[in-house]
Amino acid sequence: MNSVPARTETIQVTIGDLVFPPADIKAKAGGTVTWINKDIAAHMASVRGGFDVVIEANAAASLVLTKAGIVEYYCRFHPNMMGQITIAPEQGASEYFCFFIRSGDCWILGLIGDRRKASRSIPASGQVIALAA
């Protein structure tokens, strides 16, 4: 899968032939994803329990990303169409979300969306910890 570097501006996904390329994108909270649909069928970018964006045929639709995390989305009309957005905290933010715990260590979402080991252990998942950027 292709990967696009994290940045605050709009990230573009141009849909064609029933795929979301690049399927794996990196963004920052506060940034925007714009899907451009070149197919003759309408598509959706949907998250179970989350957002539903309709992208009409030969049209575009955008979504502002509001919080850091990893979002897996798909098309409700064509469930084989899938994509992922890794959303890093806004630039300058000193908070990182601890998204899983292994052996008492907190693994965090870094500023560029990679996994970096926290310098200290915290007791439970889901806590927000502050580290120097």
Ligand SMILES: [Cu+2]
């Ligand atoms: Cu579709």
